[in-house]
Amino acid sequence: MKSKIYYLFLILLFYVTNCFAQNTTIVPYPSTYSSKIGSFTINKLTIIQANDAALQKNIVPYLLKKLQLISGENLPTSTNKKATLHYINIQKTNNKSSQKEGYSLVVTSTGITLSSQTENGLFYAIQSLLQILPTKQNFPIIVNNVYIVDSPRFAYRGMHLDVCRHFFTVAEVKAYIDLLALHKYNTFHWHLTDDQGWRIEIKKYPLLTQIGSCRAQTLVGSYGSNQYDNTPYCGYYTQAQIKEVVAYAKQQYITIIPEIEMPGHALAALASYPYLGCTKGPYKTLQTWGVADDVFCAGNDSTYVFLKNVLEEVISLFPSTYIHIGGDECPKDRWKTCPICQQKIKGLGLKNEQELQSYFVHNIEKILNSKGKKIIGWDEILEGGLAPNATVMSWRGTEGGIVAARQGNDVIMTPGSNCYFDHSQSNTEDSLTIGGYLPLQTVYDYEPIPAALTPTQATHILGAQGNIWTEYIANSAKLYYMALPRVAALAEVLWSNKANKNYDRFTQNLPTLFNRYSALGYNYSKAVYDLKTTVLPNKNNNGVIW
Ligand code: TNX
Numbered sequence: 001m002k003s004k005i006y007y008l009f010l011i012l013l014f015y016v017t018n019c020f021a022q023n024t025t026i027v028p029y030p031s032t033y034s035s036k037i038g039s040f041t042i043n044k045l046t047i048i049q050a051n052d053a054a055l056q057k058n059i060v061p062y063l064l065k066k067l068q069l070i071s072g073e074n075l076p077t078s079t080n081k082k083a084t085l086h087y088i089n090i091q092k093t094n095n096k097s098s099q100k101e102g103y104s105l106v107v108t109s110t111g112i113t114l115s116s117q118t119e120n121g122l123f124y125a126i127q128s129l130l131q132i133l134p135t136k137q138n139f140p141i142i143v144n145n146v147y148i149v150d151s152p153r154f155a156y157r158g159m160h161l162d163v164c165r166h167f168f169t170v171a172e173v174k175a176y177i178d179l180l181a182l183h184k185y186n187t188f189h190w191h192l193t194d195d196q197g198w199r200i201e202i203k204k205y206p207l208l209t210q211i212g213s214c215r216a217q218t219l220v221g222s223y224g225s226n227q228y229d230n231t232p233y234c235g236y237y238t239q240a241q242i243k244e245v246v247a248y249a250k251q252q253y254i255t256i257i258p259e260i261e262m263p264g265h266a267l268a269a270l271a272s273y274p275y276l277g278c279t280k281g282p283y284k285t286l287q288t289w290g291v292a293d294d295v296f297c298a299g300n301d302s303t304y305v306f307l308k309n310v311l312e313e314v315i316s317l318f319p320s321t322y323i324h325i326g327g328d329e330c331p332k333d334r335w336k337t338c339p340i341c342q343q344k345i346k347g348l349g350l351k352n353e354q355e356l357q358s359y360f361v362h363n364i365e366k367i368l369n370s371k372g373k374k375i376i377g378w379d380e381i382l383e384g385g386l387a388p389n390a391t392v393m394s395w396r397g398t399e400g401g402i403v404a405a406r407q408g409n410d411v412i413m414t415p416g417s418n419c420y421f422d423h424s425q426s427n428t429e430d431s432l433t434i435g436g437y438l439p440l441q442t443v444y445d446y447e448p449i450p451a452a453l454t455p456t457q458a459t460h461i462l463g464a465q466g467n468i469w470t471e472y473i474a475n476s477a478k479l480y481y482m483a484l485p486r487v488a489a490l491a492e493v494l495w496s497n498k499a500n501k502n503y504d505r506f507t508q509n510l511p512t513l514f515n516r517y518s519a520l521g522y523n524y525s526k527a528v529y530d531l532k533t534t535v536l537p538n539k540n541n542n543g544v545i546w
Helices: 004-020 059-071 119-131 170-182 239-251 267-272 301-317 333-337 339-347 353-369 399-407 440-444 476-483 486-495 503-508 510-520
Strands: 032-042 047-050 087-092 103-107 111-116 141-150 156-162 187-191 255-262 322-326 374-378 391-394 411-413 461-466
Touching: 032 103, 032 111, 047 059, 059 087, 059 119, 059 141, 087 119, 103 119, 111 119, 119 141, 119 170, 156 170, 156 486, 170 187, 170 239, 170 476, 170 510, 239 255, 239 301, 255 301, 301 322, 301 353, 322 353, 333 339, 333 353, 339 353, 353 374, 391 399, 399 411, 440 486, 440 503, 461 486, 476 486, 486 503, 503 510
Parallel strands: 047 087, 087 111, 156 187, 156 461, 187 255, 255 322, 322 374, 374 391, 391 411, 411 461
Antiparallel strands: 032 141, 103 111, 103 141
């Protein structure tokens, strides 16, 4: 018979083990989450096993790398179907009925099991597991027992980044992709061309990067300040770099949707090839913010030839089904006074310049559809008639999304009121921003399905997206100060069940999340608590950013 001391020892051991176990905060909050008594220890005896050879390609190495960072150890792996002792089992299941991106994560005292019918789901299981592991180097690693069954609410979970107003290097873009993966986003909308810079190499049109990737100087301070920094600002990605980033995102189950802006926000292209504008130039890559009057000339057939050639190269680089063609903020002044545009309007029997824009978008849509691609455009593409299978990004409120869904077009919600992370997070913002006020709770409380839609119409709301326009965001420290924790709040909108959303719980968990951001090297805003304690990045770019 075992002595009382032995049992006391066991009880003590149990408590000590649990004391060392980490806080179990997972953002976005899982569909089913219950913590259990006891824990599992990842140590030198732990074997990582996958039941499908294909998992050795990406999933297993990814987990190994992450565990190596935390533990400093290279854990052994095995292809045995199932371990009996001390395992991390990664199982691809045949359960086709469950949600495609869904997964389960079960930690018991003998092992950890991650299962899903897809690699995407297993990847999300890993993300959840990582969020219950320590942030600092630690070995052996104690993991609290837990039972999680989880799947996302929306199929489209996106974050956008504007690399035109300010450029972000390949390494910086990869770090941004890592952040999206951590929060279980599956789409990165890469805004690659605009008035202030053309950022993607197009082999057929080398001047786009030789000229269009640079502006002679940049506005200092707020819009309208009329002060410039007298410093050239350049940057672009080679096609090899684009491929590298696309492959990197794929490893994290993130699709990149490239955006090539048209017919407006095109000044960098016009500066490179002045024949693309109605007045034939000369044009300069824009040095300030806002909307430029010079846009692609819609009456000139060579504009469409140019765009077809550009899009062909873009398609060869991005496997995404969607190509974003912009469509926003296109002044019609030039088209009104351009004889060939007016001729086109008459010749085609169009009513006005609005319909000319619609003709433009339809043309581009035809080109993309013929190559098996679908277009996304900002909600202005609704004006003058919507292209038949276009998806609308509703940014000027939700009205555009409602109209499009009623017409049977797919919609991605991204209203400025809830999804513009270039707006201030605090009423007493300490840094220069584009304006607007978007506190954390307004993001968290966002409901992407408008009440005005019937259940059938609501099926056209694919999801939502947070946008980060970078007029006043010149470096990574400012980027993450603006992004975090709002990216986390939107992740919960997009992933978590409506019934599981709880702003109090979300904010109570923020310190744990902030620790994780710090460990991973991401800045964040503490505006939700106290702005003064936020770590401010160094001033640079002549004070543009702070
Ligand atoms: C509007 S959102 C724009 C961008 C600006 C942004 C600033 C959209 C489709 N167009 O060009 O950067 O506002 O918040």
